[in-house]
Amino acid sequence: MSAIIIDGKAFAAGLRERLTGAVAAFGASVGTAPGLAVVLVGEDPASQVYVRSKAKQTVEIGMRSIEHKLPASVSQRDLEDLVRRLNADDAVDGILVQLPLPPGLDATPVIALIDPFKDVDGLTDASAGRLASGRAGLVPCTPLGAMMLINSVLPDIAGAEAVVVGRSNLVGKPIAQLLLQQNATVTIAHSRTRDLAAVCRRADILVAAVGRPEMLGADHVKDGAVVIDVGINRIPAPDLGEGKTRLVGDVAFDAVVGKARAITPVPGGVGPMTIACLLRNTLTAARLRRGLADTAV
């Protein structure tokens, strides 16, 4: 059996294309384009790359990008003051504080300050609570993107066995909530799970969100499973030359591709969906704040 390789990059491009039309329609009726504010603290190179890519895609689909770059030496108080100003700024529809913050800064109180109506990362307690109680709200981007890819091969997952490896507030827990909302039977595995391979082998849908390069292999995958690899791990690649690196997921792709019914690659799987869903959430936030219904794209 040869697996479907789920093309997240193409799916994300299609989503951005549909968003472009919806953003233009929003601008025509409201008189201004949705605005996304991204706060980057410090000089972490990976974070700089993500933030640049977010800003570029924001502008490409016709939205406004507002970038705030602060030095790693910024005080907790000044960072929190910036979030307060962005909350109060009518030109800002979405606020994203790039994580992780540099050592010495505490992300929890910063996120807690974000106006839930502008919480395009879906990270506030209000957003998490709404998701857990099945009420409409802003859903974290990576989980939203992962679900879109699952539904692209499995439109109806009612009754399916889903196993999510990882229980972070950013990824694992909200993916589990979304799977449950669609009536899957959901197991959440983590570092204290006994016999992880046996648990994973039950899965019709296996989601890896661990942060350990290629940790899940053929032993963890049932024949015909749909495998969603959220992991983004940069590892040394001496075969490409001295000091070179490559991106790999949490799944050993080559070992699993022969067993799975469908699988997301890394790169080109869930990653591109994360940014596309951030843009979607920004449009949603701009609409919700004005009492308009969520967009259908």
Ligand SMILES: NC(=O)C1=CN([C@@H]2O[C@H](COP(=O)(O)OP(=O)(O)OC[C@H]3O[C@@H](n4cnc5c(N)ncnc54)[C@H](OP(=O)(O)O)[C@@H]3O)[C@@H](O)[C@H]2O)C=CC1
């Ligand atoms: N594609 C994208 O857009 C995004 C990708 N990512 C990637 O997803 C991955 C996960 O990110 P995130 O959730 O933030 O990571 P965290 O480090 O916050 O969480 C990792 C989870 O994996 C669990 N875990 C760690 N080791 C094991 C193990 N040996 N066996 C079973 N479970 C284990 C941990 O368990 P415990 O709770 O018990 O410690 C924890 O719940 C990373 O590779 C990250 O880079 C993240 C965000 C966006």
Ligand SMILES: Nc1nc(=O)c2c([nH]1)NC[C@@H]1CN(c3ccc(C(=O)N[C@@H](CCC(=O)O)C(=O)O)cc3)C=[N+]21
């Ligand atoms: N507040 C906050 N929200 C986030 O959503 C958030 C964050 N902080 N901090 C970091 C993580 C990570 N993350 C990714 C986004 C896009 C790709 C992505 O586009 N990846 C490409 C490859 C990119 C490359 O080549 O480096 C791919 O998988 O194909 C990956 C990872 C968002 N995160």
Ligand SMILES: [Mg+2]
């Ligand atoms: Mg990916």
